[in-house]
Amino acid sequence: MTTNIVDRVAVIKALAHPTRLRIAELLAKKTSCVGELHQQIGGDLSTVSKHLTVMREAGWLTCQKTGLHIYYSLACDCLDDFLRCVDSLSTNSNCC
Amino acid sequence: MTTNIVDRVAVIKALAHPTRLRIAELLAKKTSCVGELHQQIGGDLSTVSKHLTVMREAGWLTCQKTGLHIYYSLACDCLDDFLRCVDSLSTNSNCC
């Protein structure tokens, strides 16, 4: 199958937001439910929930329902590689 | 220095667009000027130019002026790793 550029963009876009990137970092450390993430992040709980939906639909997260809680986890083990690449890009370009 | 989440998001966001991702792929194969990229991509030339500015300011691109042309190149060697991570995420999540 051909690598669809639309799917790729959806994945990348799902991390192209400060709150969602923060969520990814938090979930890389510890599987959590929406309420726990909300405590770290602030703002509206429903906003956090919607960010989680975006990330889950893009493929970054898996989730598991246990009683009243829904626990979210990072679905990949490549976030460090991904961010290593991101951090390697210098913003101060000596260009034309 | 602390890794600033705002800078990271700017880098990620710069690739979170179908045309810009396409540009990254094209430039990974071959250093090109705006006109050459425009031939591959279509649309308005000024739009392509603006996408290049976004990518350059984020750090993805370097550029070099030679006469009338401005040649753009990928500034990193980690695009493959980056995309490998992106492609590893399955969209069809078997979640709640």
Next chain:
DNA sequence: TCATTACTTGGCGAAAATGCCAAATACTTT
């Protein structure tokens, strides 16, 4: 200097993303 080629910048309407509130759903406990 004038015309041409290559590219960028300004501006603006259209589309998409964001965040908050209110309401709805789902499960548990009493």
Next chain:
DNA sequence: AAAGTATTTGGCATTTTCGCCAAGTAATGA
């Protein structure tokens, strides 16, 4: 069944992004 807890969904105003057009800048050549 009713109340309580955890989370999602709907809706909407605000902000951001996008793409095209027109105009501007920069280097080259006649």
